[in-house]
Amino acid sequence: MSNIRSVLAGFGFAVYLLSSSAQAQSTASLQYAMGNPSGATTDTSFPANYFISKPQYAMSYYRDHGIPNWVSWHLGNLDLGSAARCDCFSSDTTLPTGWYRVTTSSYTSSGYDRGHMCPSADRTATSADNSATFKMTNILPQAPDNNQGPWAAMEDYLRSLIASGKELYVISGGDGSKGTIDVGRVQIPAYTWKVVMVLNEGSSDLSRVTTSTRLIAVDMPNNQGIRANDWKSYRTSVDQIEAWTGYNLFSAVPASIQSVIEAKVDNL
Numbered sequence: 001m002s003n004i005r006s007v008l009a010g011f012g013f014a015v016y017l018l019s020s021s022a023q024a025q026s027t028a029s030l031q032y033a034m035g036n037p038s039g040a041t042t043d044t045s046f047p048a049n050y051f052i053s054k055p056q057y058a059m060s061y062y063r064d065h066g067i068p069n070w071v072s073w074h075l076g077n078l079d080l081g082s083a084a085r086c087d088c089f090s091s092d093t094t095l096p097t098g099w100y101r102v103t104t105s106s107y108t109s110s111g112y113d114r115g116h117m118c119p120s121a122d123r124t125a126t127s128a129d130n131s132a133t134f135k136m137t138n139i140l141p142q143a144p145d146n147n148q149g150p151w152a153a154m155e156d157y158l159r160s161l162i163a164s165g166k167e168l169y170v171i172s173g174g175d176g177s178k179g180t181i182d183v184g185r186v187q188i189p190a191y192t193w194k195v196v197m198v199l200n201e202g203s204s205d206l207s208r209v210t211t212s213t214r215l216i217a218v219d220m221p222n223n224q225g226i227r228a229n230d231w232k233s234y235r236t237s238v239d240q241i242e243a244w245t246g247y248n249l250f251s252a253v254p255a256s257i258q259s260v261i262e263a264k265v266d267n268l
Contacts (some may be wrong), residue, residue: 068117079162085130237262
């Protein structure tokens with residue numbers, strides 16, 4: 001993130017196509033099977049675009065902003081179970097040695113929620129999966145009316161699609177800047193955005209993406225006063241999110257298909 005919804009330099013990273021997502025809910029490569037939007041890398045020489053891969057999600061992390069640039073995850077029926085929300089926010093000890101590790105107290109009295117990118121409720125198959133969503137690398141400052149209002153309503157809607165036989169590929173992040181917390185070590189995004197690919201549950205997911213595949217994209221102001229707003233009022237196109245962020249979202253999808261589905265604004 002930088003001045004006008006910045007473009008990060010791209011560095012190649014392998015993307016894997018899994019043969020059966022229904023059987024691989026805990027496989028790390030599934031979480032970014034639709035692409036690595038910024039070409040994030042595990043090379044610590046690029047701390048503004050550092051790639052983190054966990055069984056529950058993948059991300060590009062910005063060390064000096066203390067938040068993820070984007071977080072990507074797959075959501076299917078095997079990800080949803082009976083594990084309780086742990087409320088166990090903790091520093092991510094997997095960050096490279098010497099990097100500042102944001103703590104839960106970094107947000108104390110800031111006026112901002114500890115806003116999950118990959119939601120706790122999307123990872124309830126096991127307690128370990130739920131706990132992983134509380135790592136502070138998966139968190140960014142969200143205004144309470146954003147986080148608990150239309151953002152939460154959209155999350156609920158997306159989980160309802162799983163009950164109807166769908167599986168999802170989701171990427172979300174923050175964009176722009178409206179200051180910092182934690183003595184300048186954690187940036188507050190001006191907007192929060194999310195893009196979602198909706199597929200019927202099945203296997204060989206990437207090969208099943210067509211020009212008819214549904215994409216949902218939203219961009220919400222990270223402000224108070226929007227709690228009662230309908231999340232659908234913030235819908236936009238994936239192309240527009242890409243223009244703002246500089247990312248190539250769903251980059252593993254053939255360009256000829258991307259050009260069609262990413263230009264559309266969802267209206268279902």
